[in-house]
Amino acid sequence: MLRLEGISAGYGPAIVLRDLSLSAAPGRITCLMGRNGAGKTTTLKAIMGLVRPSAGRIMLGDQVISDLPAHRVAGQGIGYVPQGRGLFSELSVAQNLRIGLMARRGDAAETAAIRAEVLTRFPRLAERLDQRADTLSGGEQQMLSMARALCLRPRLLLLDEPTEGLQPSMIEAIRQVIMSLRDAGAAVLLVEQRIDAVLAIADHVHVIENGRNLEDFDAAALTRAPERLRAHLGV
Amino acid sequence: MSRIVALHLGLVALLLALNFLLPAYTHGNIARIMVLAVYAIGYNIAFGYTGLLSLGHAMFFAAGMYGTGLILRFSELSALPAWGVGLACGAGLALAVGLLALRTAGVAFMIVTLMFSQAVYLIILYFGAFTRGDEGFVIEAADRMIWGLDLGQPQVRYLAAWALFSVVLLISLRLVRRPAGRVFVAIRENELRARLLGYDTFRYKLLALVISGTISAASGGAYALLFGYAGASFATVQYSIFPLLWVLLGGAGTVLGPFLGTLFMFYLIDIASGLTEAYMLIAGLALIGLTLFAPQGIAGVIRARLWKDLP
Numbered sequence: 189m190l191r192l193e194g195i196s197a198g199y200g201p202a203i204v205l206r207d208l209s210l211s212a213a214p215g216r217i218t219c220l221m222g223r224n225g226a227g228k229t230t231t232l233k234a235i236m237g238l239v240r241p242s243a244g245r246i247m248l249g250d251q252v253i254s255d256l257p258a259h260r261v262a263g264q265g266i267g268y269v270p271q272g273r274g275l276f277s278e279l280s281v282a283q284n285l286r287i288g289l290m291a292r293r294g295d296a297a298e299t300a301a302i303r304a305e306v307l308t309r310f311p312r313l314a315e316r317l318d319q320r321a322d323t324l325s326g327g328e329q330q331m332l333s334m335a336r337a338l339c340l341r342p343r344l345l346l347l348d349e350p351t352e353g354l355q356p357s358m359i360e361a362i363r364q365v366i367m368s369l370r371d372a373g374a375a376v377l378l379v380e381q382r383i384d385a386v387l388a389i390a391d392h393v394h395v396i397e398n399g400r401n402l403e404d405f406d407a408a409a410l411t412r413a414p415e416r417l418r419a420h421l422g423v
Numbered sequence: 424m425s426r427i428v429a430l431h432l433g434l435v436a437l438l439l440a441l442n443f444l445l446p447a448y449t450h451g452n453i454a455r456i457m458v459l460a461v462y463a464i465g466y467n468i469a470f471g472y473t474g475l476l477s478l479g480h481a482m483f484f485a486a487g488m489y490g491t492g493l494i495l496r497f498s499e500l501s502a503l504p505a506w507g508v509g510l511a512c513g514a515g516l517a518l519a520v521g522l523l524a525l526r527t528a529g530v531a532f533m534i535v536t537l538m539f540s541q542a543v544y545l546i547i548l549y550f551g552a553f554t555r556g557d558e559g560f561v562i563e564a565a566d567r568m569i570w571g572l573d574l575g576q577p578q579v580r581y582l583a584a585w586a587l588f589s590v591v592l593l594i595s596l597r598l599v600r601r602p603a604g605r606v607f608v609a610i611r612e613n614e615l616r617a618r619l620l621g622y623d624t625f626r627y628k629l630l631a632l633v634i635s636g637t638i639s640a641a642s643g644g645a646y647a648l649l650f651g652y653a654g655a656s657f658a659t660v661q662y663s664i665f666p667l668l669w670v671l672l673g674g675a676g677t678v679l680g681p682f683l684g685t686l687f688m689f690y691l692i693d694i695a696s697g698l699t700e701a702y703m704l705i706a707g708l709a710l711i712g713l714t715l716f717a718p719q720g721i722a723g724v725i726r727a728r729l730w731k732d733l734p
Contacts, residue, residue, distance in 0.1 A: 262620055
């Protein structure tokens with residue numbers, strides 16, 4: 189579904205991604221790993237149209253999306269949950285979700301169905317609909333950020349370290365949601381640093397270093413030789 | 424009818440009732456406050472709801488004022504169509520300024536809007552043959568008639584100001600509860616996130632600025648008609664700062680805040696000037712106190728402590 193073909197990108201004169209290629213398929217969790225500064229977050233930003241590639245192209249299905257502005261990339265059915273969550277902090281949980289739902293521009297019945305489905309996935313949020321987003325715990329904020337992205341009913345979900353800094357019970361809850369999305373047929377591209385988490389849920393892993401492809405692993409290879417992945421990441 | 428709608432209709436009804444109860448001096452003040460509160464409501468759409476901190480809104484107020492006044496001065500059009508021309512001037516100027524200024528953000532947006540506004544001020548002075556420059560010009564009583572009613576007559580003036588204020592207040596209430604209004608708030612809170620959810624934030628900001636500029640022009644045009652004067656002082660930086668102060672004091676991002684802030688500031692200066700010649704010192708101290716102890720403004724405090732759904 190998603191293909192990056194020989195992408196180079198960066199910030200002004202600083203080149204971060206160099207001839208990078210990767211893919212993410214429906215019904216699979218693809219993890220993007222690498223040491224700090226490897227270019228993982230920049231890759232997600234390039235996919236979302238926030239960083240313009242200087243070479244290569246990004247395809248979603250048969251469509252080239254690397255020349256679209258960011259708001260139109262999102263409109264193609266890509267949900268993005270960034271590091272730092274990016275909530276509308278002064279708005280309530282319900283208002284955050286409503287803005288996500290409005291972006292999809294569905295009819296009232298469809299909107300109500302998506303809202304109910306999202307709240308079923310995140311029952312903690314259903315209990316806190318009137319609470320301001322910035323008064324939620326870290327884990328709940330992460331859930332809200334994911335829930336708002338799911339309001340678009342994305343075919344592809346980009347997650348940038350969604351469990352960073354969370355307590356174990358929250359990590360497990362978010363992991364369950366990610367796997368259920370995969371099982372429902374969505375493509376998930378997950379940036380993650382924690383190897384144990386990746387080994388538990390990844391169907392495929394791309395390891396990058398200095399913005400370049402280093403090595404790819406499928407699930408079987410990960411199970412056979414996880415130490416190879418650890419060696420790449422220096423842990 | 425929801426409690427929120429009832430509250431706003433209650434204010435509208437109260438202001439109508441005051442027309443029949445107030446002594447002459449206060450009656451005139453409240454009419455002026457209602458017209459200026461319309462300006463503040465317009466400013467609040469851009470700043471309070473969308474987060475566009477403009478330092479040049481006086482150009483939109485002046486566009487309405489001069490659009491209306493010059494048409495009356497140099498054409499045969501009557502007051503109502505002239506006011507319509509004033510609105511169109513404000514909307515067109517806001518569209519043109521928005522297309523350029525919204526390519527910037529933050530401090531750069533403040534500076535660009537300030538510069539545009541200064542340009543409008545200098546244009547008014549430069550074309551003094553038409554605008555009478557610094558002195559401005561009086562709009563004749565014969566030109567200030569709508570449906571045979573003399574807008575300079577205190578009762579008519581109050582009711583015209585009330586009608587304009589009521590319509591704009593209710594439009595503002597409706598707007599901020601509509602999807603577009605909610606996107607404005609999302610942009611104010613986190614523009615990048617709004618964009619990544621699929622909203623074309625440039626278009627929404629442009630929409631907010633055009634609505635804001637048109638409402639500001641409606642206020643400027645009404646001021647010219649109701650008080651019979653158009654002057655360059657209304658295009659100065661000071662008149663760009665006033666709505667910012669009114670909105671901050673009343674509560675940015677609240678529907679009632681602009682009115683409350685305008686009312687508070689008007690009477691603060693009115694009362695202080697009756698006590699001392701250094702009245703701006705008293706006004707300044709009061710403003711510092713309010714900003715320190717109630718930074719969300721009057722309606723913002725009400726929303727935080729008493730009524731969290733207050734729009």
